[in-house]
Amino acid sequence: MPRPTASRKAQRYHSAAELIERWFHERQRSLPWRERYDPYEIWISEVMLQQTRMEVVLGYFSRFIERFPDVMALAAASEGDVLTVWSGLGYYRRARFLLQAARQIRDQHGGMVPNDFDSLRKLPGVGRYTAGAISSIAFDEPRPIVDGNVARLLARFEGLHDPLGSTALAAHEWRSAEQLVRCSSSPRVFNQGMMELGALVCRAPLPACSECPVSHFCVAFAKGLTGELPVRKTGKEAVPMALPLFIVRDERGRILMRKQSGPLMDAMYHLPHGSSDLLGGYAKSSFRAGELLLSFRHTITHRRIRFDVFAATLVDGLAEGAGEFAWIAPEELESIPHPSYVRKAVEGLVTKACRARA
Numbered sequence: 001m002p003r004p005t006a007s008r009k010a011q012r013y014h015s016a017a018e019l020i021e022r023w024f025h026e027r028q029r030s031l032p033w034r035e036r037y038d039p040y041e042i043w044i045s046e047v048m049l050q051q052t053r054m055e056v057v058l059g060y061f062s063r064f065i066e067r068f069p070d071v072m073a074l075a076a077a078s079e080g081d082v083l084t085v086w087s088g089l090g091y092y093r094r095a096r097f098l099l100q101a102a103r104q105i106r107d108q109h110g111g112m113v114p115n116d117f118d119s120l121r122k123l124p125g126v127g128r129y130t131a132g133a134i135s136s137i138a139f140d141e142p143r144p145i146v147d148g149n150v151a152r153l154l155a156r157f158e159g160l161h162d163p164l165g166s167t168a169l170a171a172h173e174w175r176s177a178e179q180l181v182r183c184s185s186s187p188r189v190f191n192q193g194m195m196e197l198g199a200l201v202c203r204a205p206l207p208a209c210s211e212c213p214v215s216h217f218c219v220a221f222a223k224g225l226t227g228e229l230p231v232r233k234t235g236k237e238a239v240p241m242a243l244p245l246f247i248v249r250d251e252r253g254r255i256l257m258r259k260q261s262g263p264l265m266d267a268m269y270h271l272p273h274g275s276s277d278l279l280g281g282y283a284k285s286s287f288r289a290g291e292l293l294l295s296f297r298h299t300i301t302h303r304r305i306r307f308d309v310f311a312a313t314l315v316d317g318l319a320e321g322a323g324e325f326a327w328i329a330p331e332e333l334e335s336i337p338h339p340s341y342v343r344k345a346v347e348g349l350v351t352k353a354c355r356a357r358a
């Protein structure tokens with residue numbers, strides 16, 4: 001393909017932007033945050049969608065908006081309240097940043113999500129992508145966005161051979177996204193069209209080019225490289241590890257849990273466990289492990305963990321100052337902040353007990 005001149009390149013971007021906008025009008029999925037384009041809802045949805053699949057986000061989004069319908073309601077919440085609603089969605093730093101940012105918006109912007117990019121960037125947890133998404137989708141400002149779907153699409157559309165995750169690829173893609181959005185008639189429609197096209201048509205590992213509105217302008221399509229682009233970076237190997245969990249019950253069948261801090265999942269309720277770098281640990285010798293009740297696997301970031309769940313008893317009672325312990329009935333789990341592995345363990349125990357009774 002000959003190197004395009006500046007005017008041919010501009011024409012290509014104008015035509016592609018127009019086609020993508022038209023395609024989005026016809027094919028967009030109906031999503032709750034697209035009903036009103038409320039800036040608060042756009043912000044919450046964009047934060048939830050980072051590192052989380054759309055199907056998972058939908059249920060969490062509705063519950064979150066029901067519980068915290070606007071900035072003021074979120075700003076008035078406690079961290080525990082927010083983490084409870086977020087429980088199971090993972091990457092809990094996002095929830096803490098949302099709370100901090102809501103308080104900043106209440107104190108500095110009168111409770112209204114700011115409509116300028118620079119003010120958005122000053123909010124905790126709001127980077128270039130999220131500020132661009134709120135500016136363009138909520139306020140129709142011509143700001144570029146490059147998420148995972150857009151990155152894959154642009155690597156193919158522009159025929160870029162730098163590996164995913166590389167600085168060179170990111171720089172090229174953000175430049176292209178900026179030029180493209182400036183050629184659009186509505187940044188809100190265009191940016192969502194790019195994300196939707198990446199999610200539904202320009203998919204990994206193989207795109208459905210016959211359904212693509214911009215195949216005529218796509219470098220990878222013209223060169224037969226759609227299966228080779230984007231170039232994958234060499235993946236980080238999952239680190240296998242094993243962690244025993246201890247189920248200590250009181251006379252009412254409630255389970256001992258502990259609100260604790262560690263490198264991950266700060267200030268949430270955990271099951272007592274064997275010492276590990278991941279969760280901070282509580283001396284294994286404080287529990288006498290009995291029967292192995294169940295085992296399951298769970299991945300947390302790049303760690304692939306096998307959890308072995310043991311019935312256990314406390315050896316010397318609860319150590320003073322060893323954290324905030326609580327007795328939690330399985331049906332109370334939804335009312336406390338807890339990570340997904342705790343839910344898996346408790347649900348596994350409940351299912352096992354039901355089977356035993358049947």
Ligand code: SF4
Pocket residue numbers: 153156157201202203207208209212213214215216218219220221226
């Ligand atoms: Fe992606 Fe194919 Fe469209 Fe190119 S033509 S942008 S590879 S779906």
